Amino acid sequence: MFQRRTHQVCVCIVAIFVARLVFADESKPTDPLPSWNDGATKSAITNFVTKVTTDGGKDFIPQSDRIATFDNDGTLWCEQPMYFQMKFAFDRIRAMADKHPEWKDQSPFQAVLANNLVEFGETGQKGLLEVIATTHAGMTVEEFHETVRQWMRTATHPRFHRPYDQLIYRPMHELLIYLRANGFKTFIVSGGGVEFMRPWVPKVYGIPPQQVVGSSGVVKFEMRDGTPVLVKEPKVEFIDDGPGKPVGINRFIGKQPVMAFGNSDGDLEMLQWTTEGQPDLGMPRFGLIVHHTDAEREYAYDRDSKIGRLDKAWDEALKKGWTMVNMKTDWKVIFPPETADRH
Amino acid sequence: MFQRRTHQVCVCIVAIFVARLVFADESKPTDPLPSWNDGATKSAITNFVTKVTTDGGKDFIPQSDRIATFDNDGTLWCEQPMYFQMKFAFDRIRAMADKHPEWKDQSPFQAVLANNLVEFGETGQKGLLEVIATTHAGMTVEEFHETVRQWMRTATHPRFHRPYDQLIYRPMHELLIYLRANGFKTFIVSGGGVEFMRPWVPKVYGIPPQQVVGSSGVVKFEMRDGTPVLVKEPKVEFIDDGPGKPVGINRFIGKQPVMAFGNSDGDLEMLQWTTEGQPDLGMPRFGLIVHHTDAEREYAYDRDSKIGRLDKAWDEALKKGWTMVNMKTDWKVIFPPETADRH
Numbered sequence: 001m002f003q004r005r006t007h008q009v010c011v012c013i014v015a016i017f018v019a020r021l022v023f024a025d026e027s028k029p030t031d032p033l034p035s036w037n038d039g040a041t042k043s044a045i046t047n048f049v050t051k052v053t054t055d056g057g058k059d060f061i062p063q064s065d066r067i068a069t070f071d072n073d074g075t076l077w078c079e080q081p082m083y084f085q086m087k088f089a090f091d092r093i094r095a096m097a098d099k100h101p102e103w104k105d106q107s108p109f110q111a112v113l114a115n116n117l118v119e120f121g122e123t124g125q126k127g128l129l130e131v132i133a134t135t136h137a138g139m140t141v142e143e144f145h146e147t148v149r150q151w152m153r154t155a156t157h158p159r160f161h162r163p164y165d166q167l168i169y170r171p172m173h174e175l176l177i178y179l180r181a182n183g184f185k186t187f188i189v190s191g192g193g194v195e196f197m198r199p200w201v202p203k204v205y206g207i208p209p210q211q212v213v214g215s216s217g218v219v220k221f222e223m224r225d226g227t228p229v230l231v232k233e234p235k236v237e238f239i240d241d242g243p244g245k246p247v248g249i250n251r252f253i254g255k256q257p258v259m260a261f262g263n264s265d266g267d268l269e270m271l272q273w274t275t276e277g278q279p280d281l282g283m284p285r286f287g288l289i290v291h292h293t294d295a296e297r298e299y300a301y302d303r304d305s306k307i308g309r310l311d312k313a314w315d316e317a318l319k320k321g322w323t324m325v326n327m328k329t330d331w332k333v334i335f336p337p338e339t340a341d342r343h
Numbered sequence: 344m345f346q347r348r349t350h351q352v353c354v355c356i357v358a359i360f361v362a363r364l365v366f367a368d369e370s371k372p373t374d375p376l377p378s379w380n381d382g383a384t385k386s387a388i389t390n391f392v393t394k395v396t397t398d399g400g401k402d403f404i405p406q407s408d409r410i411a412t413f414d415n416d417g418t419l420w421c422e423q424p425m426y427f428q429m430k431f432a433f434d435r436i437r438a439m440a441d442k443h444p445e446w447k448d449q450s451p452f453q454a455v456l457a458n459n460l461v462e463f464g465e466t467g468q469k470g471l472l473e474v475i476a477t478t479h480a481g482m483t484v485e486e487f488h489e490t491v492r493q494w495m496r497t498a499t500h501p502r503f504h505r506p507y508d509q510l511i512y513r514p515m516h517e518l519l520i521y522l523r524a525n526g527f528k529t530f531i532v533s534g535g536g537v538e539f540m541r542p543w544v545p546k547v548y549g550i551p552p553q554q555v556v557g558s559s560g561v562v563k564f565e566m567r568d569g570t571p572v573l574v575k576e577p578k579v580e581f582i583d584d585g586p587g588k589p590v591g592i593n594r595f596i597g598k599q600p601v602m603a604f605g606n607s608d609g610d611l612e613m614l615q616w617t618t619e620g621q622p623d624l625g626m627p628r629f630g631l632i633v634h635h636t637d638a639e640r641e642y643a644y645d646r647d648s649k650i651g652r653l654d655k656a657w658d659e660a661l662k663k664g665w666t667m668v669n670m671k672t673d674w675k676v677i678f679p680p681e682t683a684d685r686h
Contacts, residue, residue: 064545064551141593142621185553194594194597198597202407208407208598209596209597209598210528210553210554210595210596210597210598211553212597216594219590219593219594220586220590221586221587221589221590221612221616223615227619227620227622228589228612228615228616228619228620229620230589230590230593230616230620243563243564244564246564246571246573247562247563247564247573250484250562250573251537251559251562252553252595253552253553254537254541254552254553254555255551255552255553269564269571272566272571273564273571273573276570276571277570277571277572277573278485279570
């Protein structure tokens with residue numbers, strides 16, 4: 001009797017299991033954006049993607065034209081309490097200070113070493129460029145990539161106590177994957193340095209290096225002991241921010257994007273270009289702004305912030321009907337679950 | 344009787360047909376490079392591709408690292424008797440001359456209008472830059488693309504009497520397709536202007552605009568009557584030639600190529616970078632130079648040519664064992680068959 005019932009139970013369990021396998025897809029379609037709360041924002045995204053990928057529909061966009069561009073700082077990952085690349089530069093100054101005893105009396109290094117942000121801020125663009133030149137040049141591109149990788153393996157965010165490349169926004173990461181699954185090519189178009197991003201972006205976002213557009217310094221080709229090298233020089237070449245973003249898009253992608261994602265005034269022109277450039281193109285477009293509204297789980301800032309100010313672009317979003325993400329209410333989670341893995 | 348024999352013949356024909364379908368692949372594998380004569384050059388290419396794509400082999404290269412870069416002028420299409428982009432610029436000067444009566448007494452336009460290449464040559468780089476600025480700037484990127492498309496639809500090569508975009512090398516076109524079929528990403532890395540290439544390259548070579556690297560002028564973002572536009576300015580931004588090619592590869596691709604294809608000294612540094620850059624990368628590399636040896640079917644030129652000079656790169660090819668294409672003996676045909684189609 002016992003054996004028979006066990007047998008029946010087993011058959012029953014197997015039957016349920018098989019039924020689940022067979023009917024799973026029909027009864028409950030997989031949500032491609034599980035970290036987004038249901039609502040107008042999520043629907044705006046999925047409705048757009050559905051209409052432009054529906055073969056034969058009037059809004060269909062062929063796969064070769066499905067170009068989506070994403071700002072990085074504040075859109076794909078956190079940018080507070082300071083841009084992570086700035087933190088990297090400060091950490092490099094500290095690491096290099098042993099070999100530069102003169103820095104302790106020399107602006108702007110003195111301010112960096114004393115961790116005095118107010119004093120550093122007073123050195124203005126000159127101070128900033130000096131720190132960037134010192135930490136981002138005078139070495140080969142490969143050597144610079146190695147310092148970035150090394151920093152990413154060891155540095156930790158002061159509030160979240162996690163590696164910086166784990167502070168990407170999970171909902172946005174899902175969005176990247178969702179768009180690619182729908183035939184989009186996803187590009188980063190960031191004010192950040194392209195050589196700072198390329199060492200970790202492919203692993204973290206699944207975006208290959210040739211789809212990373214960013215600011216850059218001059219690079220020079222040299223032969224060193226018969227071996228060709230590319231050397232980073234202490235000279236700005238291109239600022240991929242504000243009006244530089246559509247220029248960078250044209251230079252690197254050579255195509256009008258149909259979707260653009262940003263979070264600050266630095267993304268205004270990219271959003272304008274994406275949603276209104278080449279008006280005769282005859283394709284639907286989509287613009288989205290991430291509004292940082294969640295002081296508890298991340299940060300809350302907009303019109304008055306020094307980092308990632310959202311002022312003009314907010315007004316324009318309201319006027320043009322771009323989709324606004326309210327981080328607090330639209331996102332179920334902010335960051336991916338913690339992991340011990342370091343890239 | 345007649346009916347029966349007909350029936351037998353039919354059965355026989357069907358049997359042969361079926362046999363062909365079934366055994367075709369085994370008995371005679373399709374040659375992916377039919378325009379290349381069998382021999383050392385063709386084998387060098389196919390042996391390299393076979394070894395780096397053989398899963399589990401010691402020389403295997405993962406798909407994300409299969410980056411191949413191609414020069415354009417003289418490597419993918421003809422560059423004689425003058426660079427086609429130069430011909431485009433001259434034709435534009437002639438088309439614009441009606442509105443510029445002052446040009447007939449004004450250097451360098453005078454020389455262009457008189458078709459006097461010697462006199463134009465004497466105006467040097469200054470004259471060249473003036474012609475480029477006049478014909479390549481002062482309009483939006485889209486307007487410039489349209490003038491290129493228009494020219495490509497109407498202009499004809501003086502010797503071959505064919506549209507310029509039909510003067511691509513058929514063997515190299517096959518090579519592009521063969522490499523892509525083997526998981527390579529094919530990039531153009533040309534001294535020519537990126538905006539001159541992008542309007543026709545995708546259709547002609549099957550290479551998307553974001554995989555076209557070239558020289559460029561400064562582009563500026565502007566709002567015109569509320570519509571965002573990108574305007575080409577009369578200022579050189581980047582020369583993607585000689586030592587500029589590895590710099591362009593780094594800037595746009597962000598990855599070490601494993602195959603590079605060129606034809607002149609302007610490709611030397613790209614070939615050096617591709618075959619010897621980052622020596623610890625642990626991946627096989629491949630360099631190839633197209634040597635123009637066929638005055639009858641195309642042109643024969645090398646060490647003394649003003650256009651596409653092949654001198655230092657030839658010496659280096661011999662020293663480094665790069666593959667040399669002898670156009671006359673390695674290529675069965677040069678250009679694709681003539682067609683009435685214009686893009």
